[in-house]
Amino acid sequence: MAEQLLQSLGVTTPGEIDVEAIAWEAGASVRYGALESCEARIIGYRDRAIITVRDGGDWRRRRFSIAHELGHWHFHRGRSSICRASEIGSPRQQGPALERQADGYAADLLMPAYLFRPMAAAYKRPSFEVVEALAKEFSTSRLATALRFVDLSPWPCLIVCHGPEGRRWFRRGPDIPTHWFPQNDLDPESSAMDVLYGKIGWSAPSLIGADAWFDRWNADRFNLVEQSVKGHGDEVFTLLTLTDGAMLD
Numbered sequence: 225m226a227e228q229l230l231q232s233l234g235v236t237t238p239g240e241i242d243v244e245a246i247a248w249e250a251g252a253s254v255r256y257g258a259l260e261s262c263e264a265r266i267i268g269y270r271d272r273a274i275i276t277v278r279d280g281g282d283w284r285r286r287r288f289s290i291a292h293e294l295g296h297w298h299f300h301r302g303r304s305s306i307c308r309a310s311e312i313g314s315p316r317q318q319g320p321a322l323e324r325q326a327d328g329y330a331a332d333l334l335m336p337a338y339l340f341r342p343m344a345a346a347y348k349r350p351s352f353e354v355v356e357a358l359a360k361e362f363s364t365s366r367l368a369t370a371l372r373f374v375d376l377s378p379w380p381c382l383i384v385c386h387g388p389e390g391r392r393w394f395r396r397g398p399d400i401p402t403h404w405f406p407q408n409d410l411d412p413e414s415s416a417m418d419v420l421y422g423k424i425g426w427s428a429p430s431l432i433g434a435d436a437w438f439d440r441w442n443a444d445r446f447n448l449v450e451q452s453v454k455g456h457g458d459e460v461f462t463l464l465t466l467t468d469g470a471m472l473d
């Protein structure tokens with residue numbers, strides 16, 4: 225639905241996605257202010273609404289927050305929404321359904337598949353460098369872009385997030401069988417370990433046995449490509465690419 229809207233506005237490049245102008249078209253005006261207990265909110269009355277986004281911080285994140293509120297306006301019109309930072313752009317798929325729906329709308333609006341798919345596919349192989357390049361093109365955060373990349377890239381990928389206490393969340397691409405479930409703990413062989421403990425900020429894509437990531441009975445038969453980058457605070461994101469087609473059977 226967000227994509228139809230973009231196409232009706234004649235958007236043919238990511239740079240043309242002007243989220244405040246789109247909000248205006250939809251009857252919502254955008255304000256920035258000092259919000260205490262939330263990151264963004266929308267208050268609507270009949271066919272007009274006011275979106276307020278917390279001042280400061282990363283502008284790519286503010287853009288996503290506006291798009292998220294537009295998702296509420298599209299799907300949940302008639303109710304006001306007050307959204308905390310943890311509810312906007314959350315990688316966890318167990319959160320409240322209304323928030324996930326608003327996030328889905330935001331991803332479709334800011335990184336529409338008809339633009340994102342071909343741009344991702346134009347690269348030779350998946351990596352965080354590619355994710356960064358796409359984030360720059362689409363003016364979206366690394367995390368939001370990485371999640372979209374896993375969903376829409378032509379390669380079978382997963383993104384896994386770990387903290388010192390173990391796995392926090394993961395996102396699996398649509399072609400990956402659900403029995404490939406990442407382990408809770410990082411393997412000492414993995415370069416993710418060096419990133420998590422601050423030896424390096426970013427590892428190069430490299431081949432590793434799939435049993436470093438999955439404890440399934442036949443995992444030791446396969447290799448995959450891993451690459452890790454440091455996230456905010458004490459977390460590490462790892463992009464796993466299943467390079468052995470037999471893992472997809």
Ligand SMILES: [Zn+2]
Pocket residue numbers: 292296305306307311312322323326
């Ligand atoms: Zn929300």
